[in-house]
Amino acid sequence: MKILITGGAGFIGSAVVRSAVRRGHQVVNLDALTYAANLANVAAVSSSDLYYLEQADIRDRDVLEQIFRSYCPDAVMHLAAESHVDRSIDGPDNFIQTNIIGSFNMLEAARAHWLREGRPEGFRFHHVSTDEVFGSLGETGQFNEETPYNPRSPYSASKAGSNHLVRAWHETYGLPVVLTNCSNNYGPYHFPEKLVPVVILKALAGEPIPVYGDGGNVRDWLYVEDHADALLLVLEKGRNGRSYNIGGQNEVKNIDLVRMICEHMDTLRPEGAPHDRLISFVPDRPGHDRRYAIDPRRIRDELGWRPSVTIEEGLRRTVEWYLANSDWWQPLLSREGVGRRLGTA
Numbered sequence: 001m002k003i004l005i006t007g008g009a010g011f012i013g014s015a016v017v018r019s020a021v022r023r024g025h026q027v028v029n030l031d032a033l034t035y036a037a038n039l040a041n042v043a044a045v046s047s048s049d050l051y052y053l054e055q056a057d058i059r060d061r062d063v064l065e066q067i068f069r070s071y072c073p074d075a076v077m078h079l080a081a082e083s084h085v086d087r088s089i090d091g092p093d094n095f096i097q098t099n100i101i102g103s104f105n106m107l108e109a110a111r112a113h114w115l116r117e118g119r120p121e122g123f124r125f126h127h128v129s130t131d132e133v134f135g136s137l138g139e140t141g142q143f144n145e146e147t148p149y150n151p152r153s154p155y156s157a158s159k160a161g162s163n164h165l166v167r168a169w170h171e172t173y174g175l176p177v178v179l180t181n182c183s184n185n186y187g188p189y190h191f192p193e194k195l196v197p198v199v200i201l202k203a204l205a206g207e208p209i210p211v212y213g214d215g216g217n218v219r220d221w222l223y224v225e226d227h228a229d230a231l232l233l234v235l236e237k238g239r240n241g242r243s244y245n246i247g248g249q250n251e252v253k254n255i256d257l258v259r260m261i262c263e264h265m266d267t268l269r270p271e272g273a274p275h276d277r278l279i280s281f282v283p284d285r286p287g288h289d290r291r292y293a294i295d296p297r298r299i300r301d302e303l304g305w306r307p308s309v310t311i312e313e314g315l316r317r318t319v320e321w322y323l324a325n326s327d328w329w330q331p332l333l334s335r336e337g338v339g340r341r342l343g344t345a
């Protein structure tokens, strides 16, 4: 299959690109190469005959039109987005432009391509979204595919907006689509402004490890390579027009996650132990959702997918990867905004 993947130089997109090329798919990686991108993420496959890179911005409809005409993809996996909640609080504009207008441009370019090709039934527009569109849970309950949207940050509102557009393009124009809403990802190649790499790199440097609020916020952690497998499965086997929630079945409070990382650091870097002495509680993020949890029954029962990596195993692999790959993360620390507290509004 020839797959046009947007955002393929980012964290999750690059895992999908690597996995898709290894499975023998042709991949066109469409990415604007923003601050969050890194071509080193796809170095493992970039010399393959199956891999093409198009540096392009999804806010530019004309460029998208040309890319669809020249590559004629069988499917689209749309991951390009502004993805950091704290940045969305400081500057929502980019989130609206890329996540909503950019997704609209992608839908229109894909629809024109699908019509030119004679409405192929097998074509798919796979929109990759987040569990954050469902809002915040109390102590109990889980999000399923019918949970009403209740986004509470500029980021999650922009993702919810794009989800609505994708559903509308399916219902109104018949565009074949699938949607996925996943929980928090972690793993290698995670940009060092997100919680897991921040904790590892602060612990390594012997600097205060910031924990927002009381650390009681709960996330359902999903290993990125498990997520990439699930996304390719949904693309190939998911039912047209359907959405699937993808979760790791690893619900953990932030403070417990931080302590687990510190324990791995104690084992791997005993000279800095105990690393949890570095934990420092900082003022909470405004509107910080308290708990997310995914009900994974649909993707499990219909498509037979379940996560393969436990949180203990995934964190161990991730910590080891960061310790072995300072060449990857060191240059990213000087990118704009990294290492600064953002999103305090």
Ligand SMILES: NC(=O)c1ccc[n+]([C@@H]2O[C@H](COP(=O)([O-])OP(=O)(O)OC[C@H]3O[C@@H](n4cnc5c(N)ncnc54)[C@H](O)[C@@H]3O)[C@@H](O)[C@H]2O)c1
Pocket: 006, 007, 008, 009, 010, 011, 012, 013, 030, 031, 032, 033, 034, 035, 036, 037, 038, 056, 057, 058, 059, 078, 079, 080, 081, 082, 083, 084, 098, 102, 128, 129, 130, 131, 159, 181, 182, 183, 184, 185, 186, 191
């Ligand atoms: N990381 C998570 O835990 C998580 C959870 C649920 C859903 N998601 C969704 O998965 C997708 C990928 O997330 P990620 O964590 O890999 O993000 P990321 O920030 O690591 O990567 C985003 C990529 O999109 C590219 N991009 C941004 N704006 C663009 C534009 N205007 N045109 C073209 N390319 C552009 C960037 O250059 C970057 O390579 C996003 O849609 C995000 O909303 C992420």
